[in-house]
Amino acid sequence: MRSTGSWYEVRAEDGSMLTCRLKGKFKIKDLKVTNPLAVGDKVAYELENETENTGIIYDILPRENYIIRQSVHKTAHGHLLASNLDQAVLIATLMLPRTSLGFIDRFLVTAESFRIPTALVFNKLDVLSNEQQAYQQELATLYEGLGYKCLFTSALHQVGVEEFRQLLQGKVSLLSGHSGVGKSTLVNAIAPDLDLRTSEISSFANKGVHTTTxxxxxxxxxxxxxIDSPGIKELGLAEMEKEEISHYFPEMRELLGQCKFHNCLHLDEPKCAVKDAVIEGTIAESRYASYLSMVLGEDNRK
Structure with a gap:
């Protein structure tokens, strides 16, 4: 249920909670992740101290799926955000702070790589001008056309809160987004008993202050x-070869096998179905730009 470094809060099958540590063997294994255990993992444990209600995790059951990003500190390693998910929900804002389309697309590609259904929640509707709201509607039309459910919310004004509640009903959902997008405020609106910590946007560079650590x-x-995750500043792709990235763009996946070359990277190859679709307008230029940045390793992770 929760990881705080070397200790893990585990929920037993009867709903009771205990605090566990990981058996040493997991730390010896050459796992290319900074955290061998993720929130959402199903584990086998044995009770260590009944009085103190502590245990030892001796096995991690196979994961159905997981969301991983490149570790910020160890670039050769990944960092597991969560596992065994029914869906991922990205909270995005066009202002205060701005969520870039590159960041949105990286998140969607990461989730697509495990076929995890993803929804986009555009929060802070109340701070947008009419023109910005129209642009946000265009974005929602684009992403809904690709199969991603989109919601518009204003946690402060209780707009879209009931739809947000229904989106989560009966599922295990990862909630993610930049710091300051209003994730905790939205959750508090549907579950006030949780009383998640919230924070004002810092005036410095309009960036959110981390409240979930x-x-x-x-x-x-x-x-x-x-699963409430810490605010993500950037999202580096992990466990992904550049040849497979286009498979995780639904609109490009539809064109598989239609390029002249079977190993086409959709860069400057002749008779490329993806580039033709961009020219024709059936693939959005913003999506193609995101794809290029991922394949070429350009830094639009933020």
């Missing part, structure tokens, strides 16, 4: 769980 799972009601 560790990923944590909460049960909103029976069968409905959310």
């Amino acid at each position: 560790f990923a944590e799972m909460f049960e909103l009601e029976k069968g409905t769980f959310i």
